[in-house]
Amino acid sequence: MKMKLGQRCNCTNPECGCGVIVARTSEFEGASNPRCCCSSVMKKPNVRPISRWNSHRLATTDRL
Ligand SMILES: [Zn+2]
Numbered sequence: 001m002k003m004k005l006g007q008r009c010n011c012t013n014p015e016c017g018c019g020v021i022v023a024r025t026s027e028f029e030g031a032s033n034p035r036c037c038c039s040s041v042m043k044k045p046n047v048r049p050i051s052r053w054n055s056h057r058l059a060t061t062d063r064l
Pocket residue numbers: 011012013016017018036037038039040
């Protein structure tokens with residue numbers, strides 16, 4: 001996965017919830033996603049279906 005400067009990556013493990021921001025880019029493009037300290041894969045938040053679920057839950061809270 002090619003990393004961009006300032007790009008956020010979140011851990012896919014919901015029990016971990018770790019997030020990182022890229023502070024320095026690399027020319028090396030690995031075949032797989034970076035991994036978290038908990039050994040789960042880290043992904044961009046916009047490709048995670050769970051982030052859509054979270055925004056839906058926030059919208060529900062606003063109505064209360
Ligand atoms: Zn993690």
